[in-house]
Amino acid sequence: MPVNRSRPTGFGTTTAALALAVSTLVITAPNAVAEPVDYDKGREAQEGGTDETGVYAAARIQYSGSVAKGGGTGNVTSTDVNWTPPPCWYAPYLGAKDFKKEMSKHIDSQLNTPGMSGTAGSALGETKRHYEDEFDIPGKPGYKDYNVENDGKGMFWAGVENPNEPDYLKRTSCTDLPFWVENGDAPPPQYEEAITPKILAALAYQHMELPDTKVTLAPETNTKVNLPTWAWLDKAVFDEVQATAALNVPGFNIQATTTAKPVSLKLEPGTEDAETYPASGECTINADDSIGEPYAKGKANQTPPCGIKYLRSSGDGTYKLQATITWEITWTGTGGAGDDLPNGTFGNDQDITVQEIQAVNR
Known part of the structure; x- marks a missing residue:
């Protein structure tokens, strides 16, 4: 150093x-x-x-858990624009x-x-x-x-x-x-500004790396105009994430672990010619920690609890569906300290082809 x-x-x-x-x-x-x-x-x-x-x-400061490699900043964006790490x-x-x-x-x-x-x-x-x-x-x-x-x-x-x-x-x-x-x-x-568990928690937040957010769709990457597309995230690929920051020297040892828990999924279709389910586009987490509901045969005429309906063809191109998860973030640290941190978000784009052909998915 x-x-x-x-x-x-x-x-x-x-x-x-x-x-x-x-x-x-x-x-x-x-x-x-x-x-x-x-x-x-x-x-x-x-x-x-x-x-x-x-x-x-x-x-x-030593970082462990789900953190960015090489000491870089992680991929979490705070929902509080006025909050910054120290x-x-x-x-x-x-x-x-x-x-x-x-x-x-x-x-x-x-x-x-x-x-x-x-x-x-x-x-x-x-x-x-x-x-x-x-x-x-x-x-x-x-x-x-x-x-x-x-x-x-x-x-x-x-x-x-x-x-x-x-x-x-x-x-x-x-x-x-x-x-x-x-x-x-x-x-x-x-x-x-002397180092404390709270400061370490904020630094762990800054370095935290969240998993990619690729939702499962039915139909998958090709859908039809006016056909509801179901979207969901299984519990198995959608779980808590933790990052720890620690400072350990003789006579002074503290650490803090920051935990991110997924709470909702927001769908943005990539075009104004679309409807989201629910109308807000915000799909909340289920009791079993999944989001949305998997599509099953026979549900083609039902409204998905989480999904999208495109109203216009994407033509020769694609729409970029953005799926962003909101994570509730808390921390605990040395001496029993702990509190909330601002919620964080992270999302991914998925290319969606929308065809003009009218069809029913059964």
Whole structure:
């Protein structure tokens, strides 16, 4: 998990001067991790001066269950347009000794930069005093010698970017200076973006991968004008989906599992020259967790509980029937936490050929 030294985000502070002066050691959240992080290996990498094997493993979130491969975003779309996953958060970063080595090297490098003077130089000096000489920043008590006397009893926490957040300003908005948290303690309350089961649940939501939604049709891909087409989803291919996000470091282990349960199917015929059953196009889930009703011989003249009737031929082309499932999403996490998240949707298109020939399907 490399350190990004090129962007002015990360180790920012409560003052504009310090934010300007401390151009960052940003922790960028990595992609999904398939295997458990080897923290001992990460420590060896730190001491060796490289970060290829997980120097910043403490910030790594591991995803499991039904999640997108390679750490990409999943295919769920929130029905709440105002809800978004967290763009950044604060997470355990380094122990005191490792933090001292990393931070002091960074500050000294900045102080030795030509032209670093005035407000920026003064702010860097205050930052150095904050970690070395117990210099208090408003609301943030200082540390003596980077708190190395407590090494092993806690960790410094720092801002982590969500690499899947497209808005740069949001992604880089966790700009407080790294702060110390004792093992087993909760972060200070002023850090509202500190990692919690709720944040992990939202990240699991963001990475969740739902199954394709291909409904069974009768007739299948070729139907006739004015002939009701039955649509259904069997319980066997239509079940709950779960994704888990976990952060496990010595002294701080939390996780959250986000569960998506299908609740309805919406049919959009792909043309205005069609009728849906029911009229809203929203087919609700049955008591046995299926949707709709399979077509059976002799039902040709009946109205399907879930389906479509096309009123005009598709000619030489096809109509794109869109079948979208709405999923009810909840989460549970460490310590018995849990709540609802906004419903999610995901759908697929199916090509439907509609012929002008009048027929009865018996």
